[in-house]
Amino acid sequence: MTEISAPENPDDMFCHAVYTAWHVINRAYQKHLGRLGLTYPQYITLIYLWDQDARSVGEIAGFLDMDTSTLTPLLKRLERLGHVSRTRDPKDERRVIVSLTASGNKLRTQSPAVTACMIKDTGLSEDQLTDLVRTLGKLRIGLKP
Amino acid sequence: MTEISAPENPDDMFCHAVYTAWHVINRAYQKHLGRLGLTYPQYITLIYLWDQDARSVGEIAGFLDMDTSTLTPLLKRLERLGHVSRTRDPKDERRVIVSLTASGNKLRTQSPAVTACMIKDTGLSEDQLTDLVRTLGKLRIGLKP
């Protein structure tokens, strides 16, 4: 059992690092997404659907590590924008299946350029980014209830 | 100029990693902070003031990488809870100085236990955490406008 010393300096706290990084990432994405009329949470939802279309609300919420009560209104906005459709699963009427529309699929073409630009702007190497994603994945597993 | 390949897999995207990590961290902190009647943004604000008391709204906003329009209502809530006081700077009436009250200072005794518990629960080593904070700091600098 190794003892880890708690940092006294606020700047050294991992929670502050993740918290502020999220603010900066969100604003940086907004520069690209604003002209598409999307927010980052809406965009990452589309990214998931581009990879795996026709998923339930719960499945999307799991991918985003987010409450379904947050997701429902977001999905309604994406529906109102015409990018997704929401229909009850005939096999299990409790489930709502979210599917991409033609409009939602079309947005996909914009995505690679945005991603590439964001990655470049981080100023991090490919290895550093890979390591970052792996470390945060481990942290997420540890802190999960 | 090194070319970095953009990941196609949503799980590999650094933005998703930071985004979901923030959700998990927020909920994990809430388990500790709930009984103190604090949210994480309020708590990290207090952490900053414990380190550097009597700071302006703008200085705190800079530390949290957050708009002052977000911070003002948060600070009013902390004031209503009795943890801070807000007074205009006599030397520059535009500035609002936020200072800890006795109540706000008292909360500090709870902090080390919370931090230690959170660090342990991440399941990350001291080196991994240090590296994570450093990497996110670099990312933040790169993405800043």
Added chain:
DNA sequence: AAAAATTATATCGTGCACCATATAAATGTG
């Protein structure tokens, strides 16, 4: 098969978080 427990979404209330804009104090310029 009826009752109980579980599961999947949705609704409601509070608190961030941002942008655009407003206001007022301080500073710079003619």
Added chain:
DNA sequence: CACATTTATATGGTGCACGATATAATTTTT
């Protein structure tokens, strides 16, 4: 010194984000 510009905070509107609760469909238990 008057006027424009900049700086510091606040206000209003939209969209997350979460916990508590509601509702309805499925599954389990009796």
